Structures are given as C-alpha cells and as structure tokens.
Amino acid sequence: xxxxxxxRIIDRAFKxxxxxxxxxxxxxxxxFLADIVGEGIGRIDWDFLSDGPSRKAEKAGILPAxxxxxxxxxxxxxxxxxxxxxxxxxxxxxxxxxRLASIIEVNIANLAGVPSIIYxxxxxxxxxxxxxxxxxxxxxSSTLALLILPIIIxxxxxxxxxxxxxxxxxxxxxxxxxxQTIRMQVLPAASGGIVTGVILALSRxxxxxxxxxxxxxxxxxxxxxTSPGDDFTVLPIQIFNWVSRPQKAFLVNAAAGIxxxxxxxxxxxxxxxxxxxxxxxxxxx
Amino acid sequence: xxxxxxxxxxILAAAAGITILTTIGIIWVLLSESVGFFSHVSVWDxxxxxxxxxxxxDKHYGIMPLFSGTLLTTLIAIALALPVGLTVAVYLSxxxxxxxxxxxxxxxxxxxxxxxxxxxxxxxxxxxxxxQKIYPDLAGFNALSAGIVxxxxxxxLISSMSEDALYAVPKSLREASYGMGATRFQTAFKVLxxxxxxxxxxxxxxxxxxAVGETMIVAIAAGQQPRLTFDPTVPIETITTYIVQVSMxxxxxxxxxxxxxxxxxxxxxxxxxxxxxxxIRIKRxxxxxxx
Numbered sequence: 001x002x003x004x005x006x007x008r009i010i011d012r013a014f015k016x017x018x019x020x021x022x023x024x025x026x027x028x029x030x031x032f033l034a035d036i037v038g039e040g041i042g043r044i045d046w047d048f049l050s051d052g053p054s055r056k057a058e059k060a061g062i063l064p065a066x067x068x069x070x071x072x073x074x075x076x077x078x079x080x081x082x083x084x085x086x087x088x089x090x091x092x093x094x095x096x097x098x099r100l101a102s103i104i105e106v107n108i109a110n111l112a113g114v115p116s117i118i119y120x121x122x123x124x125x126x127x128x129x130x131x132x133x134x135x136x137x138x139x140x141s142s143t144l145a146l147l148i149l150p151i152i153i154x155x156x157x158x159x160x161x162x163x164x165x166x167x168x169x170x171x172x173x174x175x176x177x178x179x180q181t182i183r184m185q186v187l188p189a190a191s192g193g194i195v196t197g198v199i200l201a202l203s204r205x206x207x208x209x210x211x212x213x214x215x216x217x218x219x220x221x222x223x224x225x226t227s228p229g230d231d232f233t234v235l236p237i238q239i240f241n242w243v244s245r246p247q248k249a250f251l252v253n254a255a256a257g258i259x260x261x262x263x264x265x266x267x268x269x270x271x272x273x274x275x276x277x278x279x280x281x282x283x284x285x
Numbered sequence: 286x287x288x289x290x291x292x293x294x295x296i297l298a299a300a301a302g303i304t305i306l307t308t309i310g311i312i313w314v315l316l317s318e319s320v321g322f323f324s325h326v327s328v329w330d331x332x333x334x335x336x337x338x339x340x341x342x343d344k345h346y347g348i349m350p351l352f353s354g355t356l357l358t359t360l361i362a363i364a365l366a367l368p369v370g371l372t373v374a375v376y377l378s379x380x381x382x383x384x385x386x387x388x389x390x391x392x393x394x395x396x397x398x399x400x401x402x403x404x405x406x407x408x409x410x411x412x413x414x415x416x417q418k419i420y421p422d423l424a425g426f427n428a429l430s431a432g433i434v435x436x437x438x439x440x441x442l443i444s445s446m447s448e449d450a451l452y453a454v455p456k457s458l459r460e461a462s463y464g465m466g467a468t469r470f471q472t473a474f475k476v477l478x479x480x481x482x483x484x485x486x487x488x489x490x491x492x493x494x495x496a497v498g499e500t501m502i503v504a505i506a507a508g509q510q511p512r513l514t515f516d517p518t519v520p521i522e523t524i525t526t527y528i529v530q531v532s533m534x535x536x537x538x539x540x541x542x543x544x545x546x547x548x549x550x551x552x553x554x555x556x557x558x559x560x561x562x563x564x565i566r567i568k569r570x571x572x573x574x575x576x
Contacts, residue, residue, distance in 0.1 A: 014372075086297045087303065090300065118498070
C-alpha cells in the first residue's frame with residue numbers, strides 16, 4: 001500500500017469518526033430528553049402544578065417554586081435590562097477611546113468567567129447582610145442580575161456594532177444630537193439583536209441554582225411569594241431538593257419538575273432564535 | 286440641550302461602572318471574610334493539611350482534598366470534551382456539507398442551554414447506573430460520572446469556539462495545502478489546527494474554567510465527602526459543592542465554619558481568574574496576528 005492510498009484511508013476514517021463524535025452529543029441529548037420525559041411526563045397534572053411541597057412525594061407540587069422562578073425572572077429583568085443596555089451603549093458609542101472604557105472591557109471579560117457560585121457569595125454578603133435583604137426575592141434577583149449583566153452588555157455591543165456608520169452620519173447630517181441619533185436610529189436598528197441577547201441571558205438566569213442557594217433561597221416554601229421582600233424558592237432548587245432524596249418517588253417528581261423547567265428554557269431559547277432569524281432576514285444593509 | 290446630553294452620558298457611564306463595582310465587591314467580600322478565617326487557621330495548614338473536616342468535632346482545614354476533587358472532575362471532563370469537541374470542530378468546518386452544519390450547530394448549542402441541575406439528575410440516574418453495569422464496584426456517588434456529564438456539557442463550548450478559530454484561518458493556507466496534494470485530514474491537522482492553535486487553546490482554557498466552577502452536577506452526582514484521592518470511582522467533594530453544602534445547612538454567621546466558604550471561594554476565584562487572564566492574553570495576541 002503506497003502512502004497516497006494510506007492517507008486517503010485515514011482521511012475517510014476521520015470523516016466517519018467526525019460524524020460519530022458529532023452524533024455523540026446529539027445522541028446523548030436524545031437519550032436524556034427521552035429518559036426525562038418518560039419518567040416525568042406522567043407525573044405532571046393540575047395538582048402537581050398547583051400544590052405546594054409535601055413530605056409525601058405523590059402529594060408534592062411545584063407551585064411555590066414555579067411562582068418563585070417567575071418572580072425571579074421578572075425582577076432580574078427589571079434590574080438587568082436597563083443596566084446592561086445602558087452599559088453596552090456607553091461602551092460602544094461613548095467610551096471608544098478613553099481609559100475607563102478599556103478597563104471596563106477587560107473587567108467584563110473577566111466577570112464573564114467568574115463561576116456563578118462566587119456571585120452567590122457576593123449576594124449573600126452585599127445584598128443579604130449589608131443591605132439587609134436577607135434571603136429575599138430581591139436579594140436573589142439582584143445577584144442574578146449582576147451575573148447576567150456581562151451577557152447583556154456583550155449582546156448589546158454586538159448589535160450596535162452591526163448598525164452601519166451611514167445611518168448615524170445621515171442622522172447627524174439632519175442635525176440630530178448624539179443621544180437623539182442613538183435613541184431614534186441606532187437602538188431601533190439594533191433592537192432585534194439586543195432582544196435576542198436579553199432573552200438568552202434571562203433563560204440562563206432561570207436555570208441557575210447554586211448562587212441562589214448560597215444567597216439563602218430556601219428548599220421548603222409552602223406559599224406563593226407576594227412581594228419582592230418575601231422568602232422564596234425556585235424550580236431548580238426544588239428539583240435539587242428532590243434529586244437529593246433517596247426515595248424513587250421523589251426522583252419521579254424531580255423528572256417532572258425538569259420537564260417543566262426545560263419547557264420554559266426551550267420556549268425562551270426558541271423565541272430568541274426565531275427573533276434572531278427574523279431580524280437577520282429583515283435587516284439588509 | 287448640551288447639558289441633557291452630558292447627563293445622559295454620565296448615566297450610561299454609571300451603568301457601565303456597575304461592572305467595576307461588581308468586581309470590587311467580589312474581591313472585597315472574599316478577602317474580608319477570608320481574613321477572619323486565616324486568623325484562626327494558618328495559611329500553611331490551609332495549603333498543606335490533607336484533611337478538610339470543618340463541620341466535624343475534630344476540625345481540619347486543608348483545602349487539598351477539595352482541590353483534588355475539583356481537579357479530578359475537571360480532568361475527566363476535559364479528557365472527554367477536548368478530543369470530541371476538537372474533532373467535531375474539524376469535521377464541521379472542513380468535512381461537513383454546509384446544510385448539515387447549519388442544522389447541527391444550533392442543535393449542539395442546545396446542550397449548552399440546559400440548566401446544570403438537569404445534568405446532575407442525568408449523571409445520577411442514567412450515567413452512574415449505566416457505568417455500574419460495566420464496573421460493578423463503582424460507588425453510587427463518584428467523580429467519574431459527574432466528570433463525564435460535565436464533559437458532555439462543555440463539548441459545544443470547545444467545538445463552537447474552535448470552529449470559529451479554524452474558520453478564521455486564511456483561505457490561502459488551505460488552498461496551498463490542497464495544491465501540494467494533501468488530503469483534508471493532513472490539511473486540517475498539519476496546517477489549520479496549528480494556525481488556529483491560539484483560538485483552540487482559548488476555548489480549552491475557558492472550558493477548564495467552566496468545569497472548575499461547575500457546581501450542581503458535582504453536588505448531585507459526585508457525593509459530598511472531601512477526600513484526597515484521584516480514584517474516580519469513589520465519592521469526593523469539590524470546592525463548589527462544599528460551598529453549597531454549608532449554605533444548605535444552618536451554620537451561624539461569623540463562625541470559622543461560616544468563613545470557610547469564603548476561603549474556599551477565594552481559592553476558586555483566584556484559580557479561575559488566572560485561567561481567564563491567560564485566555565484574554567492569548568486572545569489579544571491572536572487578534573493582532575490576523576488583523
């Protein structure tokens with residue numbers, strides 16, 4: 001066998017190995033979703049969605065956890081969206097050349113790599129102890145808002161960067177001020193990308209478990225929280241709690257909880273993907 | 286009008302400044318609580334003691350067992366994710382038809398969107414029982430299963446960033462290699478992977494940093510027993526799991542037990558900070574190279 005044939009065989013073999021590796025991840029995903037849905041879907045009924053926690057697995061439900069997750073989603077959005085978009089606008093439109101902006105830029109790259117549990121320690125001390133919020137919804141949401149801030153900032157900057165110079169120049173040419181140009185021209189043109197980034201960041205937030213446990217979210221809450229100062233739990237913590245118990249019936253509950261959590265996550269990711277595609281199609285510079 | 290413009294700029298700058306405050310806050314919180322901890326426990330004991338038992342009567346404060354647990358699960362995850370992720374990257378960028386790639390990439394990215402508590406469930410209820418069929422002595426909680434599942438989670442991280450790096454290699458290099466009669470395999474591994482190496486290294490460092498900070502998978506599937514070992518079949522505990530374990534219990538504020546989570550957090554933070562800075566530096570050099 002000469003070396004040319006040998007090389008061709010290696011090439012062919014690698015192609016199949018590549019296909020196998022690519023499918024490996026997808027097959028795992030498939031096995032995994034099938035297993036979860038198979039275990040959990042039968043457990044989901046109206047009682048499961050509308051009951052509180054219980055020592056008896058078959059009586060336990062996810063209502064307080066689901067309500068907690070929705071509260072956290074809303075509060076985190078209220079805190080993180082204005083901050084993230086403002087910071088993104090500043091870095092892209094104002095702070096191009098100054099030193100502060102370049103420090104902030106390196107800093108954001110670093111923050112994006114900080115493990116989420118460290119944010120939990122930050123929230124525990126700053127929001128929980130010093131600001132006196134304890135283990136409340138507000139403390140948890142503020143912590144998650146800081147966690148997803150880098151994602152929103154980066155997405156905002158990318159979206160603004162994609163708006164061509166000509167649009168800005170035309171606006172300036174008509175006598176608009178810098179802020180008028182940003183508000184009336186740049187932001188509307190970049191809105192698709194920004195919204196997509198925001199949704200992806202929020203979907204990351206509702207899947208987070210560790211930082212909220214550290215901040216002091218509780219595993220056992222039997223009423224729906226009614227204000228941002230209330231104690232709370234979220235779906236991932238409820239799932240963690242059920243997974244940690246030895247009885248099989250609680251594992252079934254965990255699987256059912258996961259189906260609900262994944263449904264929420266996938267719907268959010270789906271919307272983000274749809275918006276991105278629509279935006280890419282519509283906008284042609 | 287002028288004034289309003291200036292006020293708006295200041296408001297926007299303040300929002301960007303929050304990120305600096307966050308970093309300062311993290312460092313301050315970790316340091317101030319760790320100072321309290323290190324007034325009880327010497328740095329030497331912390332780094333050299335081989336036992337970690339702050340919650341027992343006979344207290345030892347050696348970080349090594351937690352560090353070895355973190356290292357072990359991370360190594361297993363990278364040992365799986367690096368070869369698979371890099372192969373996927375090369376396959377998708379050099380071999381796969383465009384249409385196939387367009388379908389596969391978003392599907393793989395679903396793996397990265399799944400909450401980690403869900404992966405923990407998967408490791409505990411699917412992967413561990415499966416591995417026990419092959420190797421019956423495997424404990425119910427072990428580093429192996431947690432590491433493997435963590436590896437699956439970070440495959441898309443490595444594959445998608447490495448693919449971007451491969452894609453950024455100038456076309457001329459590819460064409461020169463084909464012109465010399467090289468196969469796709471030779472071109473990929475002798476020309477493209479070396480040219481894209483800094484981008485690939487960055488993706489691996491970020492993957493390591495992600496694995497080191499990963500919490501829920503190990504908390505659920507690897508057990509909560511600090512143990513200085515590299516045996517992947519027995520229960521261990523990672524730095525992150527320990528922080529969760531203490532947070533779930535009722536340890537009084539201000540006690541050395543409470544302060545341990547900040548000392549553990551500081552160790553974790555320093556480790557990931559070093560990794561992130563290496564990757565930021567490599568990335569800068571890499572960008573300059575192609576501009």
